[in-house]
Amino acid sequence: MIETSGQEAALIEAICQGDGLFAEFQPILDFRTARLSGYEGLVRGPVGTALARPLALFAAAKRLGRAHEVELQCRRTVLSAFARLGLPGKLFLNISPVEAVGHEPALALMQTLDFLHQIELTPDRIVLELTEHQPTLDLPETRATLQDYRALGFEIALDDLGEGYASLRLWSELRPDYVKIDQHFIDGIDTDSLKLQFVRSIRQIADTSGTRVIAEGIEQAAQFQVVRDLGIFFGQGYFIARPTALPDPELTPAVRVALSQRGAHMHPQPSRLGEGFALGNGAGTVAQLARYVLPVSPDELSEDVMARFERDSALEALPVVAGETPVGLISRSALLGRFARRFTRELYGRKPCSTLMENMPLVVEQNTRIEELSRLIADGTAHHLIGGFVVTEGDRYVGVVQGHALLRQITDMQLDAARYANPLTLLPGNVPIDDYIDYLLASRMPFQACYCDLDNFKPFNDVFGYRRGDDLIQALARVLMAVRNPACDFLGHIGGDDFLLLFQSADWESRCRAALERFEEVVGDFFGPDQIRAGGFEAEDRRGQVMLYPLTSLSIGAVVVEQDSYLSHVDVSVAAAEAKKMAKRQSGNSLFIERRRARRNT
Template structure:
């Protein structure tokens, strides 16, 4: 036949395959919940890589045989390692429908090596079209009765992923890595993944985000409320499974909201938990003896696994005539319908609210943790009370024209970021030639221009990327918390330049400006309105002691930007200082940082 065929048959005959295990992480519990088994050929073979191995097997019609041997060596290795977490085994739908699979060959392997079927997840990997959905449903029912759970792999990349999902109703669905990689910079991918998470929440299905490689990707996935993750960010596949994930990888999103970022810890209430193995009759006694106890968290080894609500518990218990007799001795975990939502105590409450909304769940309470360990319970009522209090406070300091926060909340936010050492950049936006425009076109037109600036800033800077403020007149402030702050500023200036002509008469657009009196009463020509921006980079802001120092740096930068015609910015890289000598040095050496956006 060929050299590759001979190599493949030799590998299959000798079962020369090595399983590698990549962790699948629970983002709520912040620990490994399972491993996906990935096969490698011999290290000195041209079929070492899984792609070459399976592609060659398909060419020579040996895919089914290869999958069976993969399953055997994987289960054998998994059992020898005495792993307690779940094992995800890749299975093609076509193989799943083979008579040998349905006869229980996999169960025989599990029994032979002492593996509980309830610890195994059959992960359907679709490389070819699946047409017989009726047969697929029957097969899945058959395997579930044996104790297996089901996962759909690479949702969004296969031929009929959504159809499979709706037909099979798996316990897990894995989003193809294409939609995860670069999600922090791609609104289309973000909306796609958000939609998948919303559907999964309504179906009580766990989403696994595949292919996470960077901290930025992880942050977006975590903020969307996705329950599980997998990728090089946590660990690469290894022959010896990684036992624990470094907890520092579970970075807490510190992105500020539009106002002061009150943390989830502020609304946490510690409620003494019980073990998930506690008998239902004991839980009944707890509720009976404490009429104020409405929520009961289930915690084992400091990790919350469920929340019991008094009313729901009692209704479910007594809806059956023999409820207490039937269920009394069973563990309370049997009353848990779904994994509770969980938030680190340092998460801003606005992000908590956003994630609760995006998951489309109607949970009345959620878990608050510290490094993944239970610290208390948060409730929707307490969350709404705190958000309402903040809104009332911030409304007192909002600009009446744009409704953006004024100097008080802006300064508070800056001081808070400095105190917590969160990196950020800063921008001072000021309109050029605004007074002449206001004099010629009137105050109403002037207000429209100011609102146009506010709208442009808001469009480019969502709450998770920074804070926009209006500190009076035609002056705006932006706190940038993203790494793309400079590109964002350029986009703002470009969009504003395109919008400005809409506020002028045609004849003024043709001449490029208007004639009006200057501040001394002389008639002068003034170009079309533009924006000048003074920018302070994150290195310089980190050296400041308070919002006063940053305001000084931004004001200096804005003065330099105003020396350039048209929409422009100037970056101040100088560290905060009161020294006039240093100021002169800064002005001379930083002239290369003058930028006009044409």
């Protein structure tokens, strides 16, 4: 709905007189106590008008020179509703105190205090959210203004962290009590390792600075659990509750269920050897490779498309888009090859480019992971890699990716994985194993550390050779990958024939026993019939004497890690190694479980 300038001015006048605004409140959940700790107050403009949305409301107020008056009425509306409803906890006011004060900060402060006194609210119940989208914020003036508010008991929050021009600098300069992570970094955090690492880093900075972190935009249970497991204090979003004029003080059943499900989040590991791994520094999605190229319409003339390629030597492909939907792709090499033929320009130059386009290009969603795209390319034909492919959001065109960009990213991924992966199995090596144990300990989640080791592996290597020994190690890796739950269990390759399984699965013990059974089935393929009948193989011991060694078996030493039972990955690895030694004292495939809780140093 569009208002005339006169209608707009009348609406703003009514608002300044205290009529037309109302408030909604969105709860903020404290993950530590599983209770609502406060509400964000959201102002709404006159219903059914063009000023119903806050951005339109404030833009109109600014055009009419009445921004300060509207800001003041917005504060009063939200504060009045909060007091009238008797809502518990803190009220987060997302109206910037800096923009509202203009050149009279002392006056605005006194007006706010007077109104709080009238409605019987104290400043310590109020958190003022500062959202900054302008690059010209006067930091000294802002600091001074916020210091005045703080002196009276108000707290300060920095909204939309990670969005805008200089939010990290604002954090450093203003030292807010709260920071609210922009929704962009929460959306997809359960599958995007880069976002996971960003939020983890924010939490670490917050721990150092004494700032409390609020994750905004939590819309799914998976996001909820990842944010909670990262140690973020507070959460807000549609999954917890939508904004409403009459918020329910009770948690929804879905939130209560999500709170009861304990288990630290991990990103997917490979399902078979040779795929690398995705822990912490994940490969990312196609969106990070996509580059927007102004598309052409299907009826654009072929000679005009050719002229565009001639003007831009860096242009390698042009998407053909009808409306917002991609219908084809024209690559530079293909078009130049066509136009190099005799009479092609004369025959096709004045015809629509749709006659020359590839009408079945490779089209992928922007959230497609790069590993998946590489498999699509490998399973397809070579021209996709040469000509590039189209990226969409739903059915809407968003960009193109060139083959060389994909190859460069895959190469970087392989080099990055090689730094931390075991070269034989490409499973995470010692550095990511240690990091993940520390992550689980910091998350205060119970888990089981299971040290897996082959018995009589050295004599096996001596008799059958290192190549066959490598085959046996890879066979063990496949067995262990088959029994883990990739959604919550972590498998690392320490080195040689030593592996570490970090279980969060409730049925972890049966999974260990399944590993023993599976290994017993596959190990027979590594021995001859006579050795199987004899139950062993002959090899020299350390003194050079020939003796009969039992067939290679698997020993698993398990340690139950409970909350606060171990200080670091060093303690866990020592305990797991001791459990493995106990398992190896038993004959054949064996499992030893150390259930005694380690005593934490004080």
